[in-house]
Amino acid sequence: MYSLLRPLLFRYSAEQAHHLTNRLFGFAQGVPIVSQLLNRSLRYSHPSLERQLWGLTFPNPVGLAAGFDKDGKYIKTMSKLGFGFIEVGTVTPLAQAGNPQPRLFRLIPDRAVINRMGFNNDGVDSLVANLKKLPAKRDYIIGGNIGKNKVTPNAEAWRDYLICFQKLYDYVDYFVVNLSSPNTPGLRELQDKEPLRKILSTLLTEREQHEIQRPILLKIAPDLTDGQIDDVVEICEELDIEGLIATNTTIDRSGLSTSQETIETIGNGGLSGRPVYERSNQVVRYIHDKAPDLPIIGVGGIESPETAQGKLNAGASLIQVYSGMIYAGPYLVKQIKKALVG
Numbered sequence: 145m146y147s148l149l150r151p152l153l154f155r156y157s158a159e160q161a162h163h164l165t166n167r168l169f170g171f172a173q174g175v176p177i178v179s180q181l182l183n184r185s186l187r188y189s190h191p192s193l194e195r196q197l198w199g200l201t202f203p204n205p206v207g208l209a210a211g212f213d214k215d216g217k218y219i220k221t222m223s224k225l226g227f228g229f230i231e232v233g234t235v236t237p238l239a240q241a242g243n244p245q246p247r248l249f250r251l252i253p254d255r256a257v258i259n260r261m262g263f264n265n266d267g268v269d270s271l272v273a274n275l276k277k278l279p280a281k282r283d284y285i286i287g288g289n290i291g292k293n294k295v296t297p298n299a300e301a302w303r304d305y306l307i308c309f310q311k312l313y314d315y316v317d318y319f320v321v322n323l324s325s326p327n328t329p330g331l332r333e334l335q336d337k338e339p340l341r342k343i344l345s346t347l348l349t350e351r352e353q354h355e356i357q358r359p360i361l362l363k364i365a366p367d368l369t370d371g372q373i374d375d376v377v378e379i380c381e382e383l384d385i386e387g388l389i390a391t392n393t394t395i396d397r398s399g400l401s402t403s404q405e406t407i408e409t410i411g412n413g414g415l416s417g418r419p420v421y422e423r424s425n426q427v428v429r430y431i432h433d434k435a436p437d438l439p440i441i442g443v444g445g446i447e448s449p450e451t452a453q454g455k456l457n458a459g460a461s462l463i464q465v466y467s468g469m470i471y472a473g474p475y476l477v478k479q480i481k482k483a484l485v486g
């Protein structure tokens with residue numbers, strides 16, 4: 145069915161198609177017979193898919209990566225695709241418009257996407273309001289991916305992370321500290337040892353005030369050197385951070401089939417999808433070899449059951465998808481789950 149819908153969607157700009165798909169799917173959910181048919185065809189569960197991590201029960205290891213539903217508007221809809229977990233955000237304390245459009249581009253020959261959205265979001269209060277509308281009993285896990293506003297200087301960044309952390313604490317199951325988006329100027333410098341230690345220890349101190357200890361994960365860029373990854377792992381171990389998400393999008397443009405001219409016309413942004421797959425796997429493998437007990441959520445370039453298995457083989461405990469869904473369609477989640485069951 146998606147092979148029929150895809151050419152239609154691809155006639156729209158990537159950002160328009162994103163909104164259109166969500167609205168279409170949301171609309172379909174509102175029509176009982178359509179939603180029943182859709183849900184029946186998308187549903188797939190099996191006890192062997194369940195994963196226990198950080199005291200949480202993930203019904204399956206396939207999650208929706210951050211950035212797709214920054215404001216938590218589509219959680220119910222996306223849960224119908226069969227994700228075991230949904231990561232909302234990146235959210236910032238204040239609403240911000242992000243970069244001017246166009247800011248999302250398909251690289252069809254590479255089955256890839258370049259985005260420079262720039263953390264466009266409605267702000268943490270709006271996300272909290274949307275999370276409050278969800279039923280208390282859910283059959284999926286929710287992650288809260290947090291960031292800083294563009295106008296906040298790096299020296300004050302810890303405060304933005306703290307605000308988001310405090311406001312979201314009662315409404316998400318785990319947290320992700322995002323310091324790896326290439327689209328907020330200077331953000332990735334916060335992955336350096338000292339700012340990283342400051343932000344994480346601020347959140348850990350705040351967490352001590354709470355009865356339930358929500359896991360805190362750090363999401364890293366695929367463009368870090370081995371030495372930089374060593375530093376990150378060292379700090380995670382020193383502070384007892386629960387895990388890493390590897391990886392975000394890359395600024396690397398090597399080995400693409402899309403013409404150089406097109407790439408130059410598109411300009412800055414983070415590249416995701418097939419071209420980031422191998423590098424993300426390398427990062428996952430590197431961390432897993434170095435710190436076998438540190439759980440990793442593997443993300444980057446998953447577009448099929450085989451690539452999902454490859455990410456798990458590299459050492460990921462859970463996986464997430466984003467760009468692969470644009471090309472392979474919403475049945476990807478079910479296909480991966482069925483293949484994992486075997």
Ligand SMILES: Cc1cc2nc3c(=O)[nH]c(=O)nc-3n(C[C@H](O)[C@H](O)[C@H](O)COP(=O)(O)O)c2cc1C
Nearest residue numbers: 209210211234259391392416417444445465466467
């Ligand atoms: C349009 C778009 C927006 C994204 N926004 C975010 C974001 O806000 N926060 C974040 O941590 N990652 C964001 N990402 C990165 C994804 O979560 C993921 O790490 C990356 O795309 C690699 O996975 P993929 O190849 O399956 O897309 C975004 C990716 C895309 C394509």
